Amino acid sequence: MNESNNNNTQSGQRHAPTPEEITRRRFLARLSLVAGGVGALILTVPVAGFILAPFFMRTTEVWRSVGKVDSFKIGETKAVDYEDTSPLPWAGVTARSAAWLRRVNADTFIAFSINCTHLGCPVRWLAEANLFMCPCHGGVYYQDGAVAAGPPPSPLPRYPVRVQNGEVQIQTAPIPISKK
Amino acid sequence: MLRRIFHRVRDGVEDRTGLLEAVGKMARHLVPPDAKWWYVFGSATLCAFMIQVISGIALAFSYIPSASQAYSTLQFISDDAPFGHFLRGLHYYGASAMVLMVGLHMAQVFLFGSYKFPRELNWATGVLLLGFTLVMGFTGQLLRWDQNAVWSVVVGAEQAGRAPFIGKWLAHFTLGGDTVGGATLTRFFAIHVFIMPALIFAFVGLHLWLVLRHGISEPPKAGKPVDPKTYRQEYKELIEKKGRPFWPDAAWRDTVFCVGMIVAIAALALFIGAPQLGKPPDPSIIAASPRPDWYLLWYFAVLALLPHGSEKYIMIFGPLLVGILLIALPFISNRGERSPSRRPWAIAAVLMIVLMIAALWAEGVKSPWSPNFKAQPLAPFVVGATNGPVFIGAQLFHSKGCLNCHLIGDDGGRHGPDLTDVASRLPRSQMILRISNGGVNMPAYAANLTPADMDALVAFLQTRKIQRR
Numbered sequence: 123m124n125e126s127n128n129n130n131t132q133s134g135q136r137h138a139p140t141p142e143e144i145t146r147r148r149f150l151a152r153l154s155l156v157a158g159g160v161g162a163l164i165l166t167v168p169v170a171g172f173i174l175a176p177f178f179m180r181t182t183e184v185w186r187s188v189g190k191v192d193s194f195k196i197g198e199t200k201a202v203d204y205e206d207t208s209p210l211p212w213a214g215v216t217a218r219s220a221a222w223l224r225r226v227n228a229d230t231f232i233a234f235s236i237n238c239t240h241l242g243c244p245v246r247w248l249a250e251a252n253l254f255m256c257p258c259h260g261g262v263y264y265q266d267g268a269v270a271a272g273p274p275p276s277p278l279p280r281y282p283v284r285v286q287n288g289e290v291q292i293q294t295a296p297i298p299i300s301k302k
Numbered sequence: 303m304l305r306r307i308f309h310r311v312r313d314g315v316e317d318r319t320g321l322l323e324a325v326g327k328m329a330r331h332l333v334p335p336d337a338k339w340w341y342v343f344g345s346a347t348l349c350a351f352m353i354q355v356i357s358g359i360a361l362a363f364s365y366i367p368s369a370s371q372a373y374s375t376l377q378f379i380s381d382d383a384p385f386g387h388f389l390r391g392l393h394y395y396g397a398s399a400m401v402l403m404v405g406l407h408m409a410q411v412f413l414f415g416s417y418k419f420p421r422e423l424n425w426a427t428g429v430l431l432l433g434f435t436l437v438m439g440f441t442g443q444l445l446r447w448d449q450n451a452v453w454s455v456v457v458g459a460e461q462a463g464r465a466p467f468i469g470k471w472l473a474h475f476t477l478g479g480d481t482v483g484g485a486t487l488t489r490f491f492a493i494h495v496f497i498m499p500a501l502i503f504a505f506v507g508l509h510l511w512l513v514l515r516h517g518i519s520e521p522p523k524a525g526k527p528v529d530p531k532t533y534r535q536e537y538k539e540l541i542e543k544k545g546r547p548f549w550p551d552a553a554w555r556d557t558v559f560c561v562g563m564i565v566a567i568a569a570l571a572l573f574i575g576a577p578q579l580g581k582p583p584d585p586s587i588i589a590a591s592p593r594p595d596w597y598l599l600w601y602f603a604v605l606a607l608l609p610h611g612s613e614k615y616i617m618i619f620g621p622l623l624v625g626i627l628l629i630a631l632p633f634i635s636n637r638g639e640r641s642p643s644r645r646p647w648a649i650a651a652v653l654m655i656v657l658m659i660a661a662l663w664a665e666g667v668k669s670p671w672s673p674n675f676k677a678q679p680l681a682p683f684v685v686g687a688t689n690g691p692v693f694i695g696a697q698l699f700h701s702k703g704c705l706n707c708h709l710i711g712d713d714g715g716r717h718g719p720d721l722t723d724v725a726s727r728l729p730r731s732q733m734i735l736r737i738s739n740g741g742v743n744m745p746a747y748a749a750n751l752t753p754a755d756m757d758a759l760v761a762f763l764q765t766r767k768i769q770r771r
Binding site: 173174176177179181201203204206207210211213214216217218219220236237240241243245246248250251252253255256257258259260262264271272273275295296297299300301302 | 368369370371452453456457459460461463464469470471473474475477478479480481482483484485486487489582583584585586587588589590591592605606608610611613614671672673675701702703706707717740741742743744745746750
């Protein structure tokens with residue numbers, strides 16, 4: 123108010139601000155900007171941190187049982203499902219994952235990702251053709267996961283498998299994200 | 303008496319707020335006299351957005367954005383809630399209308415050269431609004447939270463993963479973790495319901511502010527190019543001389559068109575309804591064939607038809623380049639002729655884009671690149687034999703997955719060449735060679751067939767000949 127009055131002559135016309143006034147205004151402007159910035163920072167850091175946390179979160183993989191060894195026939199490739207590493211309580215059925223599991227011989231198993239390396243669609247196993255085939259863009263893989271045809275840039279990823287106390291266990295893994 | 307009370311209240315509120323005056327000023331801003339039906343698409347887009355806001359708020363009264371419950375709440379909305387099925391339809395067809403109208407609005411602005419000086423930023427904000435609309439479309443499809451939605455998230459994450467340097471982080475962010483799970487849906491809900499609508503509101507505000515600031519562009523006239531030095535003065539003179547108040551002289555057309563659109567959307571919602579929900583969002587159900595909604599089906603086709611190995615570059619840099627080019631357009635060319643009759647390349651560009659999207663869309667609907675997993679064994683009358691090598695070959699043709707990708711008559715897939723008449727164009731030796739070695743889009747079967755299998759398969763294929771008279 124005073125400042126406003128100071129800037130006006132008695133005839134009501136504005137006069138040029140003095141250097142002191144400029145300094146005071148600059149100070150107040152900067153104070154407001156800095157204070158606003160501090161306020162914004164106080165709000166932004168936790169909000170951005172909360173939203174962007176998945177960028178940095180890494181989960182420890184765990185072993186999940188997918189069935190008794192005897193429930194898999196030698197030479198057979200079968201879809202198995204299991205629970206993710208650390209499902210959130212409200213995840214429901216979305217906490218489930220799947221893999222293609224093949225019993226190679228009495229003790230050896232191979233697990234393949236179900237995600238096509240082209241765009242992640244779920245590949246299907248054609249037992250009589252010994253091929254994995256993707257429903258989205260027609261990617262095909264041989265039984266060892268090598269690319270047989272179509273757009274997939276790399277073979278089907280494999281997951282670690284072990285046999286523990288008569289149970290076949292698969293190590294959980296992130297959805298494989300192709301870089302190619 | 304009542305009228306007097308109403309006027310007193312209105313005048314009192316107006317005295318304190320000045321709203322009627324401000325809104326009235328905006329509503330009665332002068333527009334060129336011949337801005338007629340071509341100019342309704344912008345307000346129609348806004349109208350479609352308002353339908354989305356209203357129907358979206360209504361749906362949010364029942365929708366629970368939880369990975370475990372969203373699907374069942376959508377089942378409730380679709381099957382049990384009064385007007386629920388209609389509301390879902392309204393939201394779906396409202397989204398479709400918004401995409402369609404924003405496209406038409408953009409094409410009209412481009413063809414009329416309305417993006418030129420001084421309306422460069424009108425165009426740029428419009429391009430951003432187009433991007434926001436498409437993001438709303440994609441995230442809205444995900445909120446349906448059925449099997450298709452879950453796999454669409456994975457496809458989205460795979461595309462984000464191709465980004466250089468930050469791809470892995472982006473994919474992680476898209477999924478809300480390592481896999482689809484509890485955190486996935488909530489982030490798309492927040493984006494769809496809060497972030498994108500807030501951005502759309504803000505940019506619609508800016509877009510309208512710019513429309514008011516620069517005025518609605520006059521219909522172009524051949525031989526009357528835009529010269530930034532004189533345009534503003536010429537426009538001012540035109541408006542002062544011939545301008546008509548937007549309300550009601552021009553607004554009635556917007557209103558009629560919007561009401562027509564609302565009726566059409568409501569009719570579609572009532573008689574056709576929203577898309578059926580797919581299977582539950584269980585990522586362990588492997589029998590899934592994810593597809594985007596119709597307005598992104600053309601992009602699905604692009605991803606399928608790209609030359610192998612180029613996906614990484616086109617998925618990331620393609621949309622980025624298109625976005626940059628669209629935004630840069632008025633800054634590259636902001637003067638000169640506006641009339642489409644003097645800009646044949648502009649007409650050609652719009653036609654080309656429309657034809658390209660239509661052709662890709664048609665391909666996306668057919669999805670010939672997708673194997674046909676529903677293919678049944680060929681009927682005896684198609685095979686032409688009930689025993690012997692031809693019969694065995696036909697069985698192998700089905701069991702070995704050949705029929706998933708190749709057509710025999712009306713049966714099978716369209717991923718590979720149609721083999722209905724293969725015996726007319728390939729000799730036996732060529733058939734064996736191709737089956738054994740495969741090709742870019744076909745696996746090599748050499749290790750997968752016994753010599754007897756191969757003989758039978760080829761015997762069957764040798765009978766695939768159309769009898770020509």
